[in-house]
Structures are given as structure tokens and as C-alpha cells.
Amino acid sequence: MQADRVEVARDNERNDWLIRIWVGDEVIRRHCHEPASADQETLRNAALKTAADEGYTLDPLNVVFR
DSSP states (O other), rough: OOOOEEEEEEEEEEEEEEEEEEEETTTEEEEEOOOTTOOOOOOHHHHHHHHHHHTBBBOOGGGEEE
């Protein structure tokens, strides 16, 4: 199944990264424990792996950073 988009944002309350996967109207939220200094490529790979773990494929260009 294809995910529409993924957003990666820093969650300062939990001190980790929050990955949101949009599939239609559904949003799946997962936390990622990459360091705060992680670069976009590292976070993009984490987002792609998280989407794949949930059973979704994703175009890497559909990863948005906030």
C-alpha cells in the first residue's frame, strides 16, 4: 500500500523525532530515537524504514521536514 506523505518533526516534549505517515484520512504516528543532530538523509531513511515496517511504500520525495 502506498503512503501519501510522511512528515518528520522534532518532538521536544519527548526529546525524540515524531514521524507521521498519511494514508488517505488516516495518520499513523511513530517516534524515532535518532539524535537531535541527525541530518535530513538519516531522518529520511528512518521515515522510509518506519513506513515500510508499517506495511507502506513511500516516494522519498514525499518526506517533509518540520
